[in-house]
Amino acid sequence: MTAVTPAPPSTAGAPAPADIAPGSRSGGRSRLRAAAGFAFGAALLFAVAPLALSDFRLALLAKYLCVAMVAVGIGIAWGRGGMLTLGQGVFFGLGGYAMAMHLKLADAGPGGMPDFMQLYGQLDELPVWWRPFASPWFALPATVLLPMAVAFGLGSLVFRRRVRGAYFAILSQALAAAMVILLIGQQGTTGGTNGLTDIQGFFGYDLDDPVNQRMVYFIIAGVLLALLALARQLIHSRYGELLVAVRDSEERVRFLGYDPASVKLVAYVVAAGMAGLAGALFVPAVGIISPALIGIVPSIEFVIGVAVGGRATLLGPVLGAVAVAWARTALSERFPGTWTYLQGLLFVVVVAFLPGGLASLWALARRRDAGPEQSRRGWPAPARRRASRAEAHR
Amino acid sequence: MSVLWGRRILAGAMTLVAAAAMTACGSKTSDEGGAAGVTADVSGDTVKVGLLNSLSGTMAISEVTVRDSIMLAVEEINAAGGVLGKKIQPIGEDGASDWPTFAEKAEKLISEDRVAAVFGCWTSASRKAVKPVFEKNKALLFYPVQYEGLEQSPYIFYTGATTNQQIVPGLDYLKAQGTKSVYLVGSDYVFPRTANKIIKAYAAANGMTVVGEDYAPLGSTEFGTIVNKVKSSGAKAVFNTLNGDSNVAFFKEYKSAGLTAAAMPVVSVSIAEEEVKGIGTQYLEGQLTAWNYYQTTPGAANGKFVAAYKAKYGADKPTSDPMEAAYVSVYLWKAMVEKAGAFDVEKVRGVSDGITFDAPEGLVTVDGKTQHIAKTARIGKVGADGLITEVWNSGKPIAPDPYLKTYPWASGLS
Numbered sequence: 001m002t003a004v005t006p007a008p009p010s011t012a013g014a015p016a017p018a019d020i021a022p023g024s025r026s027g028g029r030s031r032l033r034a035a036a037g038f039a040f041g042a043a044l045l046f047a048v049a050p051l052a053l054s055d056f057r058l059a060l061l062a063k064y065l066c067v068a069m070v071a072v073g074i075g076i077a078w079g080r081g082g083m084l085t086l087g088q089g090v091f092f093g094l095g096g097y098a099m100a101m102h103l104k105l106a107d108a109g110p111g112g113m114p115d116f117m118q119l120y121g122q123l124d125e126l127p128v129w130w131r132p133f134a135s136p137w138f139a140l141p142a143t144v145l146l147p148m149a150v151a152f153g154l155g156s157l158v159f160r161r162r163v164r165g166a167y168f169a170i171l172s173q174a175l176a177a178a179m180v181i182l183l184i185g186q187q188g189t190t191g192g193t194n195g196l197t198d199i200q201g202f203f204g205y206d207l208d209d210p211v212n213q214r215m216v217y218f219i220i221a222g223v224l225l226a227l228l229a230l231a232r233q234l235i236h237s238r239y240g241e242l243l244v245a246v247r248d249s250e251e252r253v254r255f256l257g258y259d260p261a262s263v264k265l266v267a268y269v270v271a272a273g274m275a276g277l278a279g280a281l282f283v284p285a286v287g288i289i290s291p292a293l294i295g296i297v298p299s300i301e302f303v304i305g306v307a308v309g310g311r312a313t314l315l316g317p318v319l320g321a322v323a324v325a326w327a328r329t330a331l332s333e334r335f336p337g338t339w340t341y342l343q344g345l346l347f348v349v350v351v352a353f354l355p356g357g358l359a360s361l362w363a364l365a366r367r368r369d370a371g372p373e374q375s376r377r378g379w380p381a382p383a384r385r386r387a388s389r390a391e392a393h394r
Numbered sequence: 395m396s397v398l399w400g401r402r403i404l405a406g407a408m409t410l411v412a413a414a415a416m417t418a419c420g421s422k423t424s425d426e427g428g429a430a431g432v433t434a435d436v437s438g439d440t441v442k443v444g445l446l447n448s449l450s451g452t453m454a455i456s457e458v459t460v461r462d463s464i465m466l467a468v469e470e471i472n473a474a475g476g477v478l479g480k481k482i483q484p485i486g487e488d489g490a491s492d493w494p495t496f497a498e499k500a501e502k503l504i505s506e507d508r509v510a511a512v513f514g515c516w517t518s519a520s521r522k523a524v525k526p527v528f529e530k531n532k533a534l535l536f537y538p539v540q541y542e543g544l545e546q547s548p549y550i551f552y553t554g555a556t557t558n559q560q561i562v563p564g565l566d567y568l569k570a571q572g573t574k575s576v577y578l579v580g581s582d583y584v585f586p587r588t589a590n591k592i593i594k595a596y597a598a599a600n601g602m603t604v605v606g607e608d609y610a611p612l613g614s615t616e617f618g619t620i621v622n623k624v625k626s627s628g629a630k631a632v633f634n635t636l637n638g639d640s641n642v643a644f645f646k647e648y649k650s651a652g653l654t655a656a657a658m659p660v661v662s663v664s665i666a667e668e669e670v671k672g673i674g675t676q677y678l679e680g681q682l683t684a685w686n687y688y689q690t691t692p693g694a695a696n697g698k699f700v701a702a703y704k705a706k707y708g709a710d711k712p713t714s715d716p717m718e719a720a721y722v723s724v725y726l727w728k729a730m731v732e733k734a735g736a737f738d739v740e741k742v743r744g745v746s747d748g749i750t751f752d753a754p755e756g757l758v759t760v761d762g763k764t765q766h767i768a769k770t771a772r773i774g775k776v777g778a779d780g781l782i783t784e785v786w787n788s789g790k791p792i793a794p795d796p797y798l799k800t801y802p803w804a805s806g807l808s
Contacts, residue, residue, distance in 0.1 A: 193583035
C-alpha cells in the first residue's frame with residue numbers, strides 16, 4: 001500500500017539501520033552479529049525447543065515455522081519490494097499439493113490410486129496430470145519450481161504493464177480465489193473441500209511415529225534457517241539495494257537505466273518459491289492440505305503475521321508470523337469462545353500504534369540508546385534518507 | 395566476504411539437519427504395529443471428555459447448538475452420578491470452522507488433555523481432517539451430523555444419518571408422490587457433490603430424471619441464475635443440499651420467482667429448526683425436509699429432552715436433528731463404557747454392538763460393524779410456526795449402510 005501523503009518528519013519505526021545498509025558498506029560487526037544471530041537461532045530451534053516442548057507442541061512449532069517461511073518471502077516481496085502479495089496462498093498451495101500428491105501416491109503403492117478418487121471420482125485409472133508426481137524426482141523439485149513458474153508467468157505480465165499498488169493486491173487475491181474454486185470443483189481428482197488428508201508416510205518413514213515427526217521438525221527448522229540466510233544474502237546484495245530503490249521510486253530507477261519490472265519479478269518469484277517450499281513441508285508436519293489453507297483468508301493471514309512483525313526487516317516477518325500463529329493457538333485454548341475478538345484487537349493495536357510492526361519497537365529502543373552516536377556507526381547519510389522515504393510509503 | 399558467511403551458515407545448517415535426521419530414524423511405513431495409542435487419564439475421580447466444535451467462523455451458528463446439547467447431556471449424566479462413578483469433566487476447544495485447526499485441537503485434546511472420548515465436528519472436511527489423528531492415537535470420536543456416507547473408521551462412531559437413512563428415504567418419498575423429475579441444487583463441497591452422485595444413480599434406476607444440477611460456492615448469495623434455470627427446467631421437485639447462509643438467498647429468490655411448495659416442492663437435507671428460524675418461515679412454509687428427528691417428534695424421551703433444553707438455554711431455542719444426535723452420542727458412550735466396565739477405547743469399541751438408547755427420536759441401536767446407528771427416517775413439512783411436522787416416517791429404524799451395499803443401483807458408487 002503506497003501512501004500518497006508526504007513523509008512525516010519523524011522516522012520512528014524506520015527499519016533497523018543494519019537491515020537497510022548494504023553489506024558491502026557495513027563493517028564486519030554486522031556480519032558477526034548476523035552469524036551470532038543464526039547460531040542463536042539454530043541453538044534455539046535445534047536444542048532448546050526439542051528439549052523444552054512436548055511432541056504435540058513441537059509439531060505445532062513445526063507448523064508455525066512453515067508459516068514463517070512464507071513470511072520470509074513476503075518480507076522480501078512486500079517489505080523490500082513494495083508488492084503487497086495478498087495471494088501467497090496460491091504458491092503455498094501449489095507446493096503443498098505437489099508434495100501431498102506424491103505422498104498420497106507413495107501411500108497407495110505402485111500402480112495404486114489415492115482412496116478418495118474411487119470414492120468421489122469413480123475413476124478407473126490415475127488422471128494424466130497426477131502421474132508424474134509418483135516420482136520424487138519430479139514432485140520434489142516441482143514443489144518449488146511450479147510456484148516459481150506460475151509467479152514468473154503472472155509477474156511478467158503484470159509488472160511489465162506497470163500494475164501495482166492496490167491493483168496488484170486485488171489481482172493476487174483473485175488468483176487465490178480462482179484456485180480455490182478450481183480445486184473444489186474438481187472433487188474427483190483433487191479431493192474437493194476435504195483436500196488431501198490422511199497422509200501416512202514421508203519417503204518411507206511412518207508419520208505416526210513421534211520420532212519421525214521430530215525429524216520432520218528438524219528438516220523444517222533447518223530449511224527455515226537456510227531461507228533466512230538466503231534472504232539475508234539477497235537483501236545485502238546490490239540487487240537488494242535496487243529492490244528497495246524500486247519500491248521507493250520506480251520511475252527514478254527506470255530513469256537510471258534499470259528495468260524495474262525484472263527487479264520486482266525476481267523478488268516475486270523468490271517469494272513464491274519460498275511459499276511453495278513452506279507448503280511442501282507443511283504437508284508432512286500437519287498431514288493435510290486443503291483449499292481452506294490457500295484461499296483469500298489464509299493469504300491475508302500470512303500478510304498479517306508479516307505486518308505485525310515488521311515487514312522491512314529480516315527477522316520481523318519470521319517472528320511476527322510465529323508470534324501470531326502461537327497467539328492464535330494459545331488464545332483459542334484459553335478463551336475458546338472469545339479468542340477471535342482478542343486476535344482482532346491485537347491487530348488493531350499493532351496497526352494503529354506500531355505501523356512498522358513489533359520490529360520497530362526494537363529499532364526505537366536502539367535509537368534511544370544510541371542517540372547521537374548513530375552517525376559514527378557507518379550509517380551513511382543517503383541510506384538514512386532512504387530509510388525515511390521507506391517510512392513515507394507505509 | 396558475505397557470500398562466504400552465507401555458505402558457512404548454510405553448511406552449518408545442513409550439517410545440523412543431516413545430524414538430526416541420522417539420529418532420528420523412526421519406524422518405516424512398512425513396519426507393522428505403528429505407534430501405540432495414548433491412554434486416557436482416568437486416575438482421578440473425574441473423566442475428561444473433549445468437545446470439538448466451531449465456536450467462531452461460518453459454521454459457528456450451527457455448531458454452537460451442538461455444543462450446547464452435548465453440555466446438556468454431560469450435566470444430566472453428572473447429576474445422575476456420572477459414568478462408572480466418575481464425574482465427566484468437559485474440555486471445550488474451538489475448531490474455528492477451519493479444518494487444520496480441527497486436527498490441531500483434536501491432537502491437543504488427545505495427547506495433552508488425555509480425554510477418554512471426543513464429541514463434535516460438523517462438516518465432512520473437518521471430519522476427514524481429524525480422522526487420521528484419531529486413528530493414529532487410537533482415540534474415539536463421536537460424530538453427530540448426517541453425512542455423505544462412504545466412510546467407516548474404526549475410531550469414529552457416527553450418530554447422525556448416513557445416506558440410506560436420510561437421502562434415500564427422501565427420494566423414496568418423492569417417488570411415492572409420483573415425482574418424475576428433480577433438479578439438484580447444492581453448495582460446492584463434498585457432501586452435496588457425493589449426495590448428488592447417489593441421487594443420480596437412484597434416479598437412473600427408478601425412472602426419475604435429473605433435469606439439472608447446480609452448485610454454488612459455500613456462503614454464496616447469488617441465486618438469480620440458478621432459480622431461473624430451475625424454473626425453466628420444468629422439474630417436479632428440487633433436492634436441496636445447500637448449506638448455511640446460501641439457503642436464505644435461495645429461498646427468497648425461489649419465492650420471488652413465483653415458485654411454490656405446492657407446485658414444485660424443495661426437499662432440503664441441511665435445514666433443521668434452527669435454520670428455519672434464520673431463513674424465515676414465510677419463505678419455507680410448506681417445504682419438505684428429510685431428517686431423523688424433529689422437535690415435534692412424539693414420545694416421552696423427546697418431551698423430556700425439549701423441556702430440559704429450553705429450561706437451560708431459553709424457551710425460544712428450538713431443538714434439531716444434529717443437536718439430538720449429539721445429545722444421544724454422549725449417552726451412547728456412557729452406555730458403552732458401563733457395559734465394558736472401563737474407559738479403555740478398544741474395550742468400549744468391543745462392546746458397542748447392540749447398545750440401545752431410548753433417544754428423543756425413538757429407540758436407536760449401535761451397529762458394531764459399521765459403528766453407525768440404526769435410525770428412523772422422517773420426512774417433515776415446515777409449518778407456519780417455524781416448526782417441522784412429520785408427514786412420513788420409515789416405520790422402524792433403518793439399519794445403517796454407509797457404502798450402500800444392499801442397494802443394487804448403488805453398486806457402481808463405492
